[in-house]
Amino acid sequence: MTAVLQFLPTDSQFLLSPFSWLAKMRREAAVFYDTEHQCWMVFRYDNVARVLSEWKTFSSKVPQPPEQKDFTQSLVSTDPPKHKSLRSIVQKVFTENRVEALAPRITELTHELLEQMKQHKQVDFVHAFAIPLPIIVIAEILGIPFQDREDFKRWSDGIIARDQTAIKDMADYFRQLLIDRRDHQGNDLISDLITAYEGGEKLTAQELVDFCMVLLVAGNETTTNLITNSIWCLHEHPDENQQLRNDLSLLPTAIEEVLRYGSIPFLQKY
Known part of the structure; x- marks a missing residue:
């Protein structure tokens, strides 16, 4: 699921307590494409575990x-x-x-x-x-x-x-x-x-x-x-x-x- 959401607000108070936002992303955009940084973000444990373990699909080689x-x-x-x-x-x-x-x-x-x-x-x-x-x-x-x-x-x-x-x-x-x-x-x-x-x-x-x-x-x-x-x-x-x-x-x-x-x-x- 993707959503039109801001990936990471820069407000200092948010950065001190991002937990409600993380919960929102898990509910509404567990897999999210951040257009500013041009990369995919994943927010749920199972998804993170898969990305870290399946290197043939999710390579660590970042294009330079x-x-x-x-x-x-x-x-x-x-x-x-x-x-x-x-x-x-x-x-x-x-x-x-x-x-x-x-x-x-x-x-x-x-x-x-x-x-x-x-x-x-x-x-x-x-x-x-x-x-x-x-x-x-x-x-x-x-x-x-x-x-x-x-x-x-x-x-x-x-x-x-x-x-x-x-x-x-x-x-x-x-x-x-x-x-x-x-x-x-x-x-x-x-x-x-x-x-x-x-x-x-x-x-x-x-x-x-x-x-x-x-x-x-x-x-x-x-x-x-x-x-x-x-x-x-x-x-x-x-x-x-x-x-x-x-x-x-x-x-x-x-x-x-x-x-x-x-x-x-x-x-x-x-």
Whole structure:
């Protein structure tokens, strides 16, 4: 079923609470073509599950203009068997143990940012904490110099907004960084990806660039929004906020519930 409806109103109050609109779309336009972005939207669980599982019908390969080659060889824009091959290589270096080993450093960064916030009577939580934390963590994982982190945030936001200049600038940056790392390898994810093999196959230069860009954008945007959504949800539900304060063992469950309830694609207009 299709309907003549506006896909995503931009009113800030709507973005803070889109649930009634989502319910309306499930009832009246479960499969919807958004003319502004020229793409199909699906709103019911069964439909979403089918789209995600039937890759031969619903391909992840997004048509790109001839001059746009970036993101075409990434995990999010390839189908099997290429997707499986890319994932196998990346999994060799981006392991669960590697992520867990980051926990002490992430904790340290968290306390540093919180201490900086304590020095002010009033702070913008998003810009003081939710934005810088994931950027710093991802930059350290990739081995990005400190002075380049501001560019990374700008590029990441630009890519979400489909800014072709931002995409090109970030891709060019990673291409140069990969050249440098091939000559001077370090203790970082990029260096490990350069040497990773799967069945005798290595990542190509374009695949390396695309993976680095996807990691930066996905880790930055989603984590910033998760942190922001968590604070907003606790503000909107003071009883649950107090319950969590009284029993911090509930924190893992609270995070899972925010991921379910405050869907990350929404609540972005902070």
